[in-house]
Amino acid sequence: xxxxxxxxxxxxxxxxxxxxxxxxxxxxxxxxxxxxxxxxxxxxxxxxxxxxxxxxxxxxxxxxxxxxxxxxxxxxxxxxxxxxxxxxxxxxxxxxxxxxxxxxxxxxxxxxxxxxxxxxxxxxxxxxxxxxxxxxxxxxxxxxxxxxxxxxxxxxxxxxxxxxxxxxxxx
Amino acid sequence: xxxxxxxxxxxxxxxxxxxxxxxxxxxxxxxxxxxxxxxxxxxxxxxxxxxxxxxxxxxxxxxxxxxxxxxxxxxxxxxxxxxxxxxxxxxxxxxxxxxxxxxxxxxxxxxxxxxxxxxxxxxxxxxxxxxxxxxxxxxxxxxxxxxxxxxxxxxxxxxxxxxxxxxxxxxxxxxxxxxxxxxxxxxxxx
Numbered sequence: 001x002x003x004x005x006x007x008x009x010x011x012x013x014x015x016x017x018x019x020x021x022x023x024x025x026x027x028x029x030x031x032x033x034x035x036x037x038x039x040x041x042x043x044x045x046x047x048x049x050x051x052x053x054x055x056x057x058x059x060x061x062x063x064x065x066x067x068x069x070x071x072x073x074x075x076x077x078x079x080x081x082x083x084x085x086x087x088x089x090x091x092x093x094x095x096x097x098x099x100x101x102x103x104x105x106x107x108x109x110x111x112x113x114x115x116x117x118x119x120x121x122x123x124x125x126x127x128x129x130x131x132x133x134x135x136x137x138x139x140x141x142x143x144x145x146x147x148x149x150x151x152x153x154x155x156x157x158x159x160x161x162x163x164x165x166x167x168x169x170x171x
Numbered sequence: 172x173x174x175x176x177x178x179x180x181x182x183x184x185x186x187x188x189x190x191x192x193x194x195x196x197x198x199x200x201x202x203x204x205x206x207x208x209x210x211x212x213x214x215x216x217x218x219x220x221x222x223x224x225x226x227x228x229x230x231x232x233x234x235x236x237x238x239x240x241x242x243x244x245x246x247x248x249x250x251x252x253x254x255x256x257x258x259x260x261x262x263x264x265x266x267x268x269x270x271x272x273x274x275x276x277x278x279x280x281x282x283x284x285x286x287x288x289x290x291x292x293x294x295x296x297x298x299x300x301x302x303x304x305x306x307x308x309x310x311x312x313x314x315x316x317x318x319x320x321x322x323x324x325x326x327x328x329x330x331x332x333x334x335x336x337x338x339x340x341x342x343x344x345x346x347x348x349x350x351x352x353x354x355x356x357x358x359x360x361x
Contacts, residue, residue, distance in 0.1 A: 013226050016233035026233050027226035036225025038281055039217055047209030052181040054205025058197040075252035101321050109325040119333050120320055122315030123340035127308040129176070133280065134304050138287040141294040145299040145355035150308040153348025157309065160343050164336035 031110045038137070045132040062087060076155075078162045081113045085120060090127035090151065097121065110132050112171055119161040124154055186256050224281045227266060243268065250306075250349070251299045253290065260289045263324045268306070283307055299357045310347035313338070 016153035018022040056062055073080045085103060087098040100117040107113040127150045136145055189195045243265040245256050254261040262287035270279035283303065290300045315337055320328035 010226060013229040013233060020233055022229075022232045023350045024232075027228050031225035031228030032221040033279055034228070035221035037216070038224065038284060039213060039220050043209070043213045046213050047206050048178060050204035050209040051202050052178055052185075052199040054208065055185035055198055056181050058194060058201030059185035059189035061184050062191075062194040063189060074296055081176045095240060097321065100318075101325070102324050104321065107324050109327040113298050114325075115333055115336075117319050117334045119340055121321075122312070122318040122337040123335065123344060125308045125310040125312055131356050133298075134284060134287050134307065135296065136285040138291045138300065139294055139299070140291065140296045142296060143317050144296045144301060145352065146296055146304045149301065149305045149348055149352040149355055153305055153344045155307040156347045157340055157344035160340040161336070165333075168333075168336050 027121055041137050042133050049129060049132060050092065052089075054093075057168075076159055076162075077166075078158055079095055079113050080118055081107065082114045082120065082162075084157075085117055089120065089124055089158075090154055091125040093127070093129065096126070110169075112169065113164060115169055116162050116165045119165055123161055124157040127151060127154055193302070219282065223270075227270075227282050230266060241283065250302055251290075253299060257289065260286055264303070267303075267358050268311070270310050279307070297353075301356065302349055302352050305348045306345060309341065309348045311345045 005155055010019065014024045014028075017027060018061050038080045042054040064086065069083050069087070073086070082103060085096060085099045088099055103112040103117040109115075109118075111151060130148060131143065135141075135146070185198060190200045244261065247261055247264055247268075251260075251264055254264055263282045267279050267283040267286055270282065287303060289301055290297055290303065296304075318333075318337075319330040322333075
């Protein structure tokens with residue numbers, strides 16, 4: 001069923017526009033070129049952010065941080081094995097996916113750690129990337145409380161992912 | 172300004188850490204690779220972003236957005252009061268939320284950014300913009316297709332069995348995140 005969501009959405013949007021006698025193709029072309037402009041406005045933020053993340057990873061800082069955070073994670077009820085995932089999740093979507101996949105392979109896809117990693121990936125976003133994209137495009141310099149509130153939502157997500165996995169899939 | 176501090180802090184931390192662990196040799200090449208990865212990611216997203224901007228424009232024209240907008244209006248107006256008077260802002264917001272729910276993150280972004288641009292007052296984030304950003308940083312998707320794909324790649328026979336856990340987690344994280352935004356907004360205003 002989920003296989004057809006995207007193709008059916010594409011068809012329905014075009015068909016309904018045609019029914020209203022709109023020039024569906026031209027409208028889409030216009031939208032696509034707007035998308036391209038949007039991409040150009042995002043690109044600089046993307047380059048800078050990934051540069052920082054790559055440096056952090058290469059320096060070994062990410063590993064040191066996750067080792068240091070182990071006691072705190074145990075306190076929050078988050079499996080300490082997922083520390084690295086929790087750290088990279090707000091920074092880089094592709095890095096988080098790689099770390100999560102590694103956890104699933106290492107501990108088993110149906111293990112507590114593997115499932116917790118999957119729920120974390122499915123219920124959180126790449127917070128810093130999203131913030132930089134939105135505020136960058138809108139020309140915002142003073143972000144006020146957006147970052148703490150978004151990080152709080154992430155923290156709730158990480159704790160709840162661990163808790164719901166324990167509840168739904170007890171070992 | 173916060174991003175400036177974060178970025179500078181990350182670079183400083185990397186330098187200190189690399190010096191302590193003797194990994195200084197990889198640092199400069201990592202910086203260049205990261206910059207290149209930004210371009211690679213943008214190029215690999217280009218198709219999806221352009222396609223979904225086109226489809227988003229099509230939805231606006233064909234009336235889907237209008238129909239969704241009416242359904243979501245009570246919730247939208249509570250979260251974003253200025254959407255009550257601005258029809259196209261309400262349309263972009265509801266399209267952004269619907270695309271997020273369907274897991275079409277790339278489709279959600281262009282509409283969310285259009286909405287964000289209409290909320291701007293100077294270069295200071297408004298309360299509504301903060302709430303929009305929090306809503307978008309707390310994933311509210313119904314079907315996390317990427318994660319399911321990774322799970323089945325590792326031989327999982329029921330990759331969607333985590334759905335109830337994902338729904339509860341997403342709902343609580345988005346709900347409490349928006350609540351935190353409300354509280355912080357009140358506190359900061361003093």
